[in-house]
Amino acid sequence: MNSFGTIFRVSIFGESHGPFVGISIDGCPAGIPLNASDFANDIERRKGGTKGTTPRKEDDIPVFISGVFNEKTTGAPLTIIFENKNTRSSDYEKLRTVPRPGHADFVASQKFNGFEDYRGGGHFSGRLTVCLVAAGVVAKKILFYASDDITCTAIIKEVAGETDIEKGLQKAIDAKDSVGGIVECEVTNLPIGLGEPFFNSVESVLSHAVFAIPAIKGIEFGAGFAAAKMYGIEHNDAIENAEGKTKTNHAGGIVGGITNGNDLIFRVVVKPTSSTPKEQQTFNKETQTVEPFSVKGRHDLCIALRVPVVLEAVTAMVLADLLMLENRNKF
Numbered sequence: 001m002n003s004f005g006t007i008f009r010v011s012i013f014g015e016s017h018g019p020f021v022g023i024s025i026d027g028c029p030a031g032i033p034l035n036a037s038d039f040a041n042d043i044e045r046r047k048g049g050t051k052g053t054t055p056r057k058e059d060d061i062p063v064f065i066s067g068v069f070n071e072k073t074t075g076a077p078l079t080i081i082f083e084n085k086n087t088r089s090s091d092y093e094k095l096r097t098v099p100r101p102g103h104a105d106f107v108a109s110q111k112f113n114g115f116e117d118y119r120g121g122g123h124f125s126g127r128l129t130v131c132l133v134a135a136g137v138v139a140k141k142i143l144f145y146a147s148d149d150i151t152c153t154a155i156i157k158e159v160a161g162e163t164d165i166e167k168g169l170q171k172a173i174d175a176k177d178s179v180g181g182i183v184e185c186e187v188t189n190l191p192i193g194l195g196e197p198f199f200n201s202v203e204s205v206l207s208h209a210v211f212a213i214p215a216i217k218g219i220e221f222g223a224g225f226a227a228a229k230m231y232g233i234e235h236n237d238a239i240e241n242a243e244g245k246t247k248t249n250h251a252g253g254i255v256g257g258i259t260n261g262n263d264l265i266f267r268v269v270v271k272p273t274s275s276t277p278k279e280q281q282t283f284n285k286e287t288q289t290v291e292p293f294s295v296k297g298r299h300d301l302c303i304a305l306r307v308p309v310v311l312e313a314v315t316a317m318v319l320a321d322l323l324m325l326e327n328r329n330k331f
Contacts, residue, residue: 004208004209004212004317005027005317005318005321006321006325007027007321007324007325007328008025008027008028008139008142008317008320008321008324009025009026009027009321010023010024010025010026010132010135010317011023011024011025011026012128012131012132013131014081014084014123014128014131015117015119015120015122015123015125016084016087016117016119016120016121016122016123016125016127016128017084017087017117017119017120017122018084018117019083019084020063020081020082020083020084021081021082021084021127021128021130021131022065022079022080022081022082022131023079023080023131023132023134023135024077024078024079024080025067025077025078025079025135025138026077027324028067028073028075028077028078028138028142029073029075029142029145029324030072030073030074030075031072031073031075032072032073032138032141032142032145033071033072033141034064034068034071034072034073034078034138034141035068035071036061036062036064038137038141039062039133039134039137042133042136042137042309042312042313043060043062043130043133043134045306045308045309046060046129046130046133046306046309046310047060047306048300048306051169057086058082058083058084058085058086058130059083059085060082060130061082061083062080062081062082062134063080063081063082063083064078064079064080065079065080065081066078066079067079073138078138080131080134082130082131082134084127087119087120094296095118096109096118097284097285097286098282098283098284098285098291098293099282099283099285100274100275100282100293100295101274101280101281101282101293102271102274103121103124103274103275104121104124105118105121106283108122108124124214125214126214126215126300126303126306129213129214129306129310132212132213132310132313132314132317133309133310133313134313135313135317136309136310136312136313136314136315136316136317137313138320139313139316139317139319139320140152140312140316140320142316142320142323142324143316143319143320143323146320146323146327146330147189147191149188149189150187150188150189150190150319151186151187151188151189152185152186152187152312152315152316152319153185153186153187153312154183154184154185154186154307154308154309154311154312154315155183155184155308156181156182156183156304156305156307156308157181157182157183157184157267158181158182159172159179159180159181159302159304159305160172160179160180160181160302168181168302169301169302169305172301172302173301175278176277176278177272177276177277177278177301178272178273178274178275178276178299178300178301178302178303179272179301179302180215180217180269180270180271180272180302180303180304181270181302181303181304181305181307182267182268182269182270182304183267183268183270183304183307183308183311184265184266184267185264185265185266185267185268185308185311185312185315186263186264186265187253187263187264187265187315187319188263188264190253190259190261190264190319191259191261191323191326192244192258192259192260192261193258193259193326194258194259194319194322194323194326195254195257195258195259195322196257196258197256197257197258198257200257201254201256201257201258202254202257202258202259202264202318202322203221203254203257204257205318205321205322206219206266206314206315206318207219209314209315209317209318210268210311210314210315212314213268213307213310213311213314214303215270215271215273215303215304215307216268216269216270216271216307217269217270217271218268218269219266219267219268219269220266220267221251221252221253221254221265221266222249222250222251222252222253222254222265222266223235223250223251223252224252224266224267227250230250234250235250236250237249237250237251237255237262243261244260244261244262245261245262246260246262249262249263249265252264252265252266253265268307268311270303270304270307271303272302272303273299273300273301273302273303274295275295275299276295276299277294277295278294279292279293279294280292280293280294280295281293
């Protein structure tokens with residue numbers, strides 16, 4: 001499915017080399033100030049063109065189709081599109097026959113019986129993350145409306161196993177191959193009580209949204225997998241006062257699936273870009289044989305470099321929805 005959320009519900013649409021990609025948000029509160037300039041900073045952070053990223057650059061000026069009037073949200077579904085102007089579809093013609101290892105080319109063809117738009121990865125492309133970023137801009141405004149103390153910040157922690165980002169990126173350049181990375185997100189000043197036990201725990205809902213970002217292969221909250229090597233007395237976060245502040249934060253700000261008032265901290269694993277220039281072996285559907293294959297076109301050496309702002313966006317989407325569920329009368 002291409003929709004997510006309960007009250008703040010987003011639907012994503014479009015293909016990488018189609019006329020445009022877009023997002024529609026149902027449940028956006030009325031009266032939120034909104035114009036194209038509000039999107040400029042986050043959209044710019046997502047763009048390629050820098051070292052280690054794709055040379056494909058789009059203007060990515062948001063076009064409001066519905067839900068905005070006189071630079072204020074109307075309460076009707078908010079629909080925003082971004083035009084695709086810088087495409088080179090011929091680079092992908094061969095992928096109809098020779099699917100890229102690690103990419104959705106093969107499964108997309110199987111699932112949709114060959115009718116999928118294969119150009120640039122079609123609907124599976126990271127190009128659609130611009131839509132998530134746009135939804136995040138709106139969601140961040142809702143978070144600010146709920147409390148101007150809430151902050152949501154994501155940073156790159158590792159590239160190719162290196163905490164020195166430049167060093168990790170150089171490893172990819174030297175190897176003429178793609179590399180992965182780790183991105184951490186931190187949210188401060190969340191109220192106690194967001195989320196529900198079991199299926200709608202904050203971890204559950206956040207993980208669901210986070211895995212909508214292409215190339216995400218893992219997630220951990222607080223101490224994460226390191227908790228497996230800790231004793232209970234070490235992992236437990238001692239409560240220090242009536243506000244729920246804890247001495248440590250191994251839980252990552254969530255206990256029992258519910259926010260506990262401490263900083264929400266989690267990390268995600270971003271896999272290496274499937275479209276590597278290195279020669280690989282793959283299956284040719286026409287000849288029914290395995291053959292050498294090298295990806296052409298414009299691709300990121302390290303997708304992780306562009307993930308932080310997208311991670312912030314989906315996090316803000318989830319938290320805005322949880323806040324609206326918790327405070328239905330306010331929104």
